[in-house]
Amino acid sequence: MWVEDWAPRAACKAAQPDQLFVRGAEQNKAKQLCAGCPVRTECLAEALDNQIEWGVWGGMTERERRALLRRRPAASWRTVLETAREGGRPQPAPAGV
Template identity: 85%
Template sequence: MWVEDWAPRAACRDQQPDQLFVKGAEQNKAKQVCTSCAVRTECLAEALDNQIEWGVWGGMTERERRALLRRRPAASWRQVLEEARDEQTVATV
């Protein structure tokens, strides 16, 4: 099920924002916060659909998100990620 109001459920909600908007190797530390986040997919879709350029969102860095956007510039990332999650859920049942 897709969570519309995902931010209050995010694993990073209690983090200092500066910890998620870092450069270089520090991004790997920021991404670790996302690994167990229940709303990681919603967060990533938000960043991709709104082409947010800075920070770690949904466990991906700016560079990683730019690569996805180049491959599918006109995609509705919410739809793509929601369908992928639904397929994964069906496959694991």
């Protein structure tokens, strides 16, 4: 199930922003915050769909996200990631959508 209001559930919600917007080897520490996050997929989709250039989002660095965006520049990352999380099966739209 996709979480629309994902930020309050993020593992990093209590972290200082400086911990997530780092360079070099410090990015690996930031990515560890994401490892067990219950809304990691939603966070990553947000960063990819909005082409956020800085920081670690959804366990990926800006360089890693740029590589994905180059491969599929017109993708709806929410759709891609939601479908992948559900095992590749398209899900019916919720009632009223």
